Amino acid sequence: MTADPTAPGPPAVELRGITKTFPGVVANHDVDLEVRAGEVHAVCGENGAGKSTLMKILYGMQRPDSGTIAVRGEQVKFRSPADAIKSGIGMVHQHFMLADNLTVLENVVLGLPGRFDPAAARTRIGELSARYGLGVDPDRLVEQLGVGERQRIEILKVLYRGARVIILDEPTAVLVPQEVDELFGNLAGLRAEGLTVLFISHKLDEVIRVADRITVLRQGTTVTTVEAGSVTTAQLAHLMVGGDLPTPETRESTVRDEVTLGVRDLSVRSDAGRDLLSGVGLSIRAGEVVGIAGVEGNGQAELVEALLGTRPIATGAVTLAGEDITAWPTSRRREAGIGYIPEDRQRQGLLLTQPLWENRILGHQTRPPSSRGVFISRRGARKDTERIVAEFGVKTPGVDVPAFALSGGNQQKLVVGRELSGSPKLLVAAHPTRGVDVGAQALIWDKLRDARAAGLAVLLVSADLEELLGLSDTLKVMLRGRIVATLDPATVTPAELGEYMTGVATQEATP
Ligand SMILES: Nc1ncnc2c1ncn2[C@@H]1O[C@H](COP(=O)(O)OP(=O)(O)OP(=O)(O)O)[C@@H](O)[C@H]1O
Ligand SMILES: [Mg+2]
Incomplete structure (x- = not known):
């Protein structure tokens, strides 16, 4: 054209x-x-x-x-x-x-x-x-x-x-x-x-x-x-x-035996009583990435919120490393080792008017390096923010600038760096590379693979099929609040995946 x-x-x-x-x-x-x-x-x-x-x-x-x-x-x-x-x-x-x-x-x-x-x-x-x-x-x-x-x-x-x-x-x-x-x-x-x-x-x-x-x-x-x-x-x-791109490395399975996340019969209803999530069951083992594919609005956001404890559930139970956390508030879940990359970094992931180092503390108030005992540690937070800036290539004049001064992709890198800090057990990652450039995307993928090799369990929600197919050990498809298919990312084609996502193809109900 x-x-x-x-x-x-x-x-x-x-x-x-x-x-x-x-x-x-x-x-x-x-x-x-x-x-x-x-x-x-x-x-x-x-x-x-x-x-x-x-x-x-x-x-x-x-x-x-x-x-x-x-x-x-x-x-x-x-x-x-x-x-x-x-x-x-x-x-x-x-x-x-x-x-x-x-x-x-x-x-x-x-x-x-x-x-x-x-x-x-x-x-x-x-x-x-x-x-x-x-x-x-x-x-x-x-x-x-x-x-x-x-x-x-x-x-x-x-x-x-x-x-x-x-x-x-x-x-x-x-x-x-x-x-x-x-x-x-x-x-x-x-x-x-x-x-x-x-x-x-x-x-x-x-x-x-x-x-x-x-x-x-x-x-x-x-x-x-x-x-x-x-x-x-x-x-x-x-x-x-102005140079060549890093090439994504090949990888082998790092899936271990311990189940990190267990989800059983999870349902969420809207205020009007409509089913937003129905009978969802899944488990993620240490060192495993479970990818969730689906057209936006098919229950992915509700699943993420239910796991974080920010949305009340109608039925079901959630376990983290064998412990029942269904009744736990969000803060306790976070402290127990759930990292969270939200889908909307601006509304859910950052305080835009606050400096980067304060944003490092967000959601991590009670853990080092943000705290020393019951006190917030400015020094610890600043130093660790500098580490994230360097490690994730966040483009910024310093850690004292407010978060709104970062470009969209650089805000995203900061959030990803923070949520991979402090060795979480489970990472709930919604669109982790949304808005980052191709080089930064390769870097974030490498960091996620490293963390997975060290035993991190990841729930990956993404609209990017290349990301889902490239990172996941197992792929689940969500449609109208249900998991409608479980697929092997090594063999499924993007076209087949598209058919499950739109309901053209179906699988026998997965338990
Ligand atoms: N309001 C602002 N205050 C201070 N610095 C800013 C502001 N807006 C943008 N910048 C800086 O200007 C530079 C360019 O930012 P811009 O948002 O235009 O980048 P971009 O190309 O759109 O990046 P991205 O792909 O991440 O969206 C960045 O270094 C950013 O930190
Ligand atoms: Mg931009």
Whole structure:
């Protein structure tokens, strides 16, 4: 797919010489980006390379220290996103910003100035939905929608405001492969209608598949812009890191005899009495990784919450290293050796306004190095944070900066480093490499394998099939709150797995 270079007219967007500094960090340095009208343009680069900062500048959320922005050949200065929207630029953030208890229609019109005409809004949503193939029902409640659908609402919301240039910051991080295909179908629809798409992703095969051209950023500056058809994933990775990628090592089983986690007949019901989790049973032995595959919203989140003790259960029992922990509060479970990488690092994993070293303490208040006796040890926490920063390659000017100052992928590395600290017995890992670049992903996988070899039991929930197949010793598929299949990751193909996840293929009920 190549945009016609002979097409008349100026670029949809042209950024020149953009520089933006934060205390101790140059996020963008003399960045150039030219986006042609009607193309899908991807922006790639390592965690902390400056991608989100550049997009926020284009969307008027942040102001550059220097540099210029032109939209369709005309220079603009944005003071706020409202200004950007007036120039036809819209952005969908990685963390969705929809109100759960409102309908799709209410969410789309939320915050718009002027008098609200529901009939006109419904017609317009219907038209946009049909025109771009979004399949949106204006009267559904947002809380009933899956991630893929929510993302389409966010896109529709941006289209509704008249955007001609749509920025998507890591839209596929939360999607399973089937949903990625749907999204790419939608993007093709937008492109066919002459819209321009700016797309950020760490999944290089995806980038090459969906983009017309790719701009690579490294350490805050533009390396090059290439035609997507002219590069391989390996070449792209090389451009990003300026060197070769570590290759994932092969591995052998480290599964031991002791059962670390035992789950029997676990059920969770919604407030309305609906079954969210029904009769789930599984066990994870020391040194074993059990992967949970499934389309998001099929009970994975409830399973994780039930194991952590943050959600009441209707039936069932949970054991940790032989001890019944079903009635234990979360703090006691954590102290007993359950590490936890939450699916939403910003809402559940970090205190964004607090410094990194305080975040090291979070969830680990009562254990060294965060504590000495009953006291919090600042020194111990700071020192150990420095260790994590070094070991996991967290890009930061120091351990005193607030967590919000880290790029998304670097926040994730910090959380993973913290949760692997202090030799946990069990790690409940939800999307452990969500939003990290390919190099950091390989590093985190290696760390998880090392911990597993040392006897860690891991429950791995992930939307990334490569990760599930590559790390798991056993694979379970969840559908509508039940475990519907148990598969061998060494032999199952991604296509077969997809069929179990969507209920096309079924197995005899597993006990
Ligand atoms: N509000 C802020 N305050 C201080 N530093 C910031 C702020 N926002 C970003 N930075 C820093 O700017 C640099 C670029 O961050 P940015 O979020 O643009 O990276 P990114 O390329 O989007 O990375 P990722 O792939 O991890 O999302 C990072 O070093 C980050 O720590
Ligand atoms: Mg980012």
